[in-house]
Amino acid sequence: xxxxxxxxxxxxxxxxxxxxxxxxxxxxxxxxxxxxxxxxxxxxxxxxxxxxxxxxxxxxxxxxxxxxxxxxxxxxxxxxxxxxxxxxxxxxxxxxxxxxxxxxxxxxxxxxxxxxxxxxxxxxxxxxxxxxxxxxxxxxxxxxxxxxxxxxxxxxxxxxxxxxxxxxxxxxxxxxxxxxxxxxxxxxxxxxxxxxxxxxxxxxxxxxxxxxxxxxxxxxxxxxxxxxxxxxxxxxxxxxxxxxxxxxxxxxxxxxxxxxxxxxxxxxxxxxxxxxxxxxxxxxxxxxxxxxxxxxxxxxxxxxxxxxxxxxxxxxxxxxxxxxxxxxxxxxxxxxxxxxxxxxxxxxxxxxxxxxxxxxxxxxxxxxxxxxxxxxxxxxxxxxxxxxxxxxxxxxxxxxxxxxxxxxxxxxxxxxxxxxxxxxxxxxxxxxxxxxxxxxxxxxxxxxxxxxxxxxxxxxxxxxxxxxxxxxxxxxxx
Amino acid sequence: xxxxxxxxxxxxxxxxxxxxxxxxxxxxxxxxxxxxxxxxxxxxxxxxxxxxxxxxxxxxxxxxxxxxxxxxxxxxxxxxxxxxxxxxxxxxxxxxxxxxxxxxxxxxxxxxxxxxxxxxxxxxxxxxxxxxxxxxxxxxxxxxxxxxxxxxxxxxxxxxxxxxxxxxxxxxxxxxxxxxxxxxxxxxxxxxxxxxxxxxxxxxxxxxxxxxxxxxxxxxxxxxxxxxxxxxxxxxxxxxxxxxxxxxxxxxxxxxxxxxxxxxxxxxxxxxxxxxxxxxx
Numbered sequence: 001x002x003x004x005x006x007x008x009x010x011x012x013x014x015x016x017x018x019x020x021x022x023x024x025x026x027x028x029x030x031x032x033x034x035x036x037x038x039x040x041x042x043x044x045x046x047x048x049x050x051x052x053x054x055x056x057x058x059x060x061x062x063x064x065x066x067x068x069x070x071x072x073x074x075x076x077x078x079x080x081x082x083x084x085x086x087x088x089x090x091x092x093x094x095x096x097x098x099x100x101x102x103x104x105x106x107x108x109x110x111x112x113x114x115x116x117x118x119x120x121x122x123x124x125x126x127x128x129x130x131x132x133x134x135x136x137x138x139x140x141x142x143x144x145x146x147x148x149x150x151x152x153x154x155x156x157x158x159x160x161x162x163x164x165x166x167x168x169x170x171x172x173x174x175x176x177x178x179x180x181x182x183x184x185x186x187x188x189x190x191x192x193x194x195x196x197x198x199x200x201x202x203x204x205x206x207x208x209x210x211x212x213x214x215x216x217x218x219x220x221x222x223x224x225x226x227x228x229x230x231x232x233x234x235x236x237x238x239x240x241x242x243x244x245x246x247x248x249x250x251x252x253x254x255x256x257x258x259x260x261x262x263x264x265x266x267x268x269x270x271x272x273x274x275x276x277x278x279x280x281x282x283x284x285x286x287x288x289x290x291x292x293x294x295x296x297x298x299x300x301x302x303x304x305x306x307x308x309x310x311x312x313x314x315x316x317x318x319x320x321x322x323x324x325x326x327x328x329x330x331x332x333x334x335x336x337x338x339x340x341x342x343x344x345x346x347x348x349x350x351x352x353x354x355x356x357x358x359x360x361x362x363x364x365x366x367x368x369x370x371x372x373x374x375x376x377x378x379x380x381x382x383x384x385x386x387x388x389x390x391x392x393x394x395x396x397x398x399x400x401x402x403x404x405x406x407x408x409x410x411x412x413x414x415x416x417x418x419x420x421x422x423x424x425x426x427x428x429x430x431x432x433x434x435x436x437x438x439x440x441x442x443x444x445x446x447x448x449x450x451x452x453x454x455x456x457x458x459x460x461x462x463x464x465x466x467x468x469x470x471x472x473x474x475x476x477x478x
Numbered sequence: 479x480x481x482x483x484x485x486x487x488x489x490x491x492x493x494x495x496x497x498x499x500x501x502x503x504x505x506x507x508x509x510x511x512x513x514x515x516x517x518x519x520x521x522x523x524x525x526x527x528x529x530x531x532x533x534x535x536x537x538x539x540x541x542x543x544x545x546x547x548x549x550x551x552x553x554x555x556x557x558x559x560x561x562x563x564x565x566x567x568x569x570x571x572x573x574x575x576x577x578x579x580x581x582x583x584x585x586x587x588x589x590x591x592x593x594x595x596x597x598x599x600x601x602x603x604x605x606x607x608x609x610x611x612x613x614x615x616x617x618x619x620x621x622x623x624x625x626x627x628x629x630x631x632x633x634x635x636x637x638x639x640x641x642x643x644x645x646x647x648x649x650x651x652x653x654x655x656x657x658x659x660x661x662x663x664x665x666x667x668x669x670x671x672x673x674x675x676x677x678x679x680x681x682x683x684x685x686x687x688x689x690x691x692x693x694x695x696x697x698x699x700x701x702x703x704x705x706x707x708x709x710x711x712x713x714x715x716x717x718x719x720x721x722x723x724x725x726x727x728x729x730x731x732x733x734x735x736x737x738x739x740x741x742x743x744x745x746x747x748x749x750x751x752x753x754x755x756x757x758x759x
Contacts (some may be wrong), residue, residue: 179696181484182515182562183524190699219564221697226503248713249701257711260732260737264701270694274522281748285694286741362733368496409698410716 003076006048016118017046024342028312031278033193035099035337038082038128045385047076053112058122061110061461062247064163066090068107068122075125085140087126092166092209093159093364093458095134095201098127100192101455102333134204141211145172150472153178153237155222155374158186159241160445161452162209162469164461169214171469176237178220183274186245190274190302191266192307195313196336213223222326223411227420228419232440238475239468242419242427242436242443243461246406246451251444252298257402261288261364265299265307265403288399291315296367296395298353299403300330301451305340307401312343319345324352324372329382337373350374350385352394356400366394405451412447419443426450442468479559483536488618489611491543492586493552494528500535502565508597509571509688509720512537512558513696515562516550524715526590527566537563540589540618542713546745564602568719571597576661579603582645583673584610584666586759588619590641590688591665592626599626603661606647607631610666619643648672659683664723670733675723686722689714691731692738694724706730 020036021027027034038046050072058068066087087094103109103123111119124245134137150173154161157179164418169175183189185202210216220226222244230238249264251257268287271277275285295311297304300323312319321340323330326349330337341347352370371391372382408425420428420437427436427443432440444460446452483496502512509685511539523588529538543552554560571594579598583591588609599605600650605626610633611617617632617639624630632640633648641648653659664674664684677683691703691714705712706727712718 180564182564182697190695210612219562219563220501221567224567225505225565245699248698248716249699251704251711258704258706258734260734267694267700267702270700275694276519280741282746283519286738286745288737289741327508344595355618361736411698468611 003044003048003073003078008051011049011051012117013048014045016049016121017042017124018121019124024339024344026373027195028309028343030088031313033198034195035054037131038124039150040078042135043075043080043125043128044078046121046125047072047112049450050076051112056109057110057112058120061107062088063455064462065267066107066126071129071170072120072122072125072316075129080129081136081140083129083140084123086115086143089127091458092163092452094126094206095130096188096197097158097455097458098123098125098130099197102453104334106455108282110258114415134426135199141208141377142170144170144212147174148172148472150174150238151176151237152421152468152472153231153240154188154243155228155240156180156217157184157187157206157245158243158245158457159446160245160461161186161241162310162461163458164243164444164465165214165239166209167462167465168211169212171465173469174215175213176215176217178222178226179218180221181274183217184218190270191253191303191306193269193273193307193310196306221411222298223415228412228438228441238472239440239442241434241461241464241468242412242441242447242455243445244409244412244447246446247409248407248444249402250405250407251355251401251402252404254353254355255356256364259356259358259364261399261400261403262356263288265297265303265401266406268307268401270301271308272314274453278314287314289315290399292317293398293402294318294320294347294395294396295399296320296322297403299405300325300332301403301405302332302336304401304403305332305336307403309340309343311399311401314462316399320348320397321345322348322351322353322367322369324350324385325382326350326374347394351395352385352387357394364398364400366396367400369393369395378405408450409447421465424450432463434464435467479561480563482554482556482558482560483534484556485554486562488540489616489692491552492540492616492618493543493742494540495551495554496531496536497560497563498535498536499537499565501530502563503535506530506566507538507570508573508593509678510568511567511696511719512539512563512565513693514551514560516547516554517561520550521547522562522694522696523718524567524690524696524718526688527593528589529593534557540586542586543744545751550748553592561715564696567715569717571663571686571720573597573601575602577603578606578659579661580606580608580649582608582610582649582662582664582666583619583623583646584664584670585612585616586618586662587664587666587670588623591663592619592622596628596662597625597642598661598663604628606652608645610634610635610645610648610670612636644673645670646677649674649677653677653681662686662723666705668728668735671723671726672728675726675728679724682700687723687726688719689721689726689731690719691733692735701740
């Protein structure tokens with residue numbers, strides 16, 4: 001079928017094309033990427049399923065409003081690099097978002113096909129176009145506007161900071177990104193595992209931004225190495241964007257959380273992803289030796305799935321997800337749950353930990369849990385888990401990962417008290433501009449919303465970049 | 479990359495290293511630390527800043543070769559470089575005019591107690607320092623300590639120099655002699671800090687310790703450095719590293735610091751093996 005003459009009926013007859021992926025038996029023992037992506041043929045086939053709606057609803061479902069219909073049309077016509085460029089008009093990290101966005105809750109949810117058929121695989125197509133462009137070396141850098149003479153500091157090199165920096169540099173501003181860690185990319189590097197988002201892809205995107213002229217400074221902790229006020233006054237930046245991400249992990253507040261073998265998801269994933277402890281002793285950072293051990297991850301979000309699948313790859317014999325509600329209430333993406341199950345992850349639902357138990361040497365040996373049942377809906381609209389009387393039992397485990405979310409980074413608040421924060425210590429902003437209560441200071445991403453998604457953080461970075469640009473250019477006219 | 483300006487051994491296995499780090503040199507305050515990654519494949523380790531020269535743009539750290547990373551660091555000479563340094567991290571020491579302040583450093587702890595002793599002196603305190611080591615050869619920073627002290631004591635476990643005994647015994651002796659002590663800072667191995675806390679507890683003397691849990695990022699993200707203080711979880715990298723000694727659960731800290739002993743042993747063995755091979759070549 002060719003893209004010129006295909007009829008709607010023919011389009012509807014094509015089934016949704018699935019990506020190739022590594023065999024679950026094999027991949028549960030390695031850290032290579034699970035999904036292998038589309039071939040050109042599969043991508044074109046999938047692209048032909050798009051009905052090219054006059055008023056595409058999918059675009060409204062995308063937090064950065066990618067021109068989805070247009071890029072899919074380019075793929076259908078075989079112009080893969082053109083498709084990648086079209087996406088990049090709105091999204092600076094398509095290879096990343098094609099992999100980690102919850103498309104089923106965004107663009108694909110709005111696809112007209114969703115009601116009677118299955119939606120176009122927009123995420124897979126986005127990933128394909130970005131990978132094709134990168135792998136064939138056809139990355140075309142966008143035009144950079146004439147230098148404005150304005151300087152903007154971006155704090156944090158995660159999704160929010162990168163998208164903000166990318167827009168600002170293209171608009172002609174001098175942009176410096178300050179990163180606390182020794183590697184650039186924030187949560188894309190320390191949080192999301194290699195098998196879901198290869199780090200080489202993140203680094204390739206960042207290299208592109210360096211070529212555009214973004215200046216990156218690693219090992220600079222906002223609030224410690226440098227404060228917001230110093231950036232504005234001493235280093236004479238005209239505006240500052242804060243995208244420092246989430247802060248310290250929450251614990252459950254139950255006895256035994258400081259036993260040896262109990263991790264926060266942040267620590268466990270940082271050791272494995274950023275510090276590459278899965279390659280110990282070639283890399284110096286150690287992590288608990290999971291080989292043949294029982295590991296339980298407490299929580300039901302995407303981070304919990306990342307942690308449990310990581311433990312499995314490190315050799316865990318039993319790798320459990322322990323969640324106090326039922327599977328239907330789990331916030332993790334369906335694809336991640338599906339992949340986890342294929343890899344042999346065991347889901348222990350409606351179970352609530354009461355206490356961690358250890359041996360003489362204070363090593364974890366088990367978790368005392370209580371079985372739950374679903375009661376009436378709570379404030380979140382999800383049915384509230386209610387304990388079943390006398391259902392306590394001990395789950396024998398050697399390692400635990402607590403993955404129930406994060407608080408806010410305390411350093412900005414401590415060192416820049418004139419930025420208004422909420423009761424949860426997130427930064428308060430005007431959602432139209434991402435401006436904070438402090439003049440010239442903007443913020444976006446998890447430090448504003450609390451734990452959310454990569455794409456929402458990127459959307460916030462873009463909104464802030466537009467507002468900063470308008471403000472700085474307005475100043476120039478006067 | 480950060481260039482090493484000078485590197486000299488102060489005692490066997492204890493090296494004083496001065497490194498270029500202009501931003502940190504300008505900002506750091508007593509009690510703060512840096513995270514160091516020696517090489518591309520290295521781990522991130524926290525080290526307290528022993529001093530700085532803002533004009534020269536350098537900071538000084540004092541390192542005892544224990545695990546693989548600290549041994550690698552100790553093998554570095556002037557002119558070589560360190561891959562990453564980030565800081566200054568942690569909350570600075572709380573400094574005020576307490577009156578009579580005793581700064582106690584056990585072993586390498588003297589390196590950490592020293593900058594705070596300087597700050598206490600500058601704030602107008604009557605400063606007593608107790609500098610303890612196993613034996614005479616392991617005493618570090620004796621002259622520096624003496625220079626900032628109104629009274630300076632050395633203790634050695636084997637009696638080869640100064641007072642024969644532990645730092646706790648010297649402190650107890652000062653208390654017993656009727657000296658009014660308003661503030662104690664104790665830095666050293668966990669058993670020493672715990673013992674100091676027990677010496678001062680009955681007298682309600684404000685006592686501060688600097689804790690050294692295992693850290694990964696050190697910037698308030700991973701939660702690995704959690705310690706139990708007053709029965710609550712605190713994070714040494716942002717809430718500390720200094721805490722009220724009378725409220726710290728030292729047992730838990732000591733246990734948690736043993737989490738990677740087998741891996742540490744393995745890493746050191748690999749390193750020693752490699753060094754031996756290199757010697758033979």
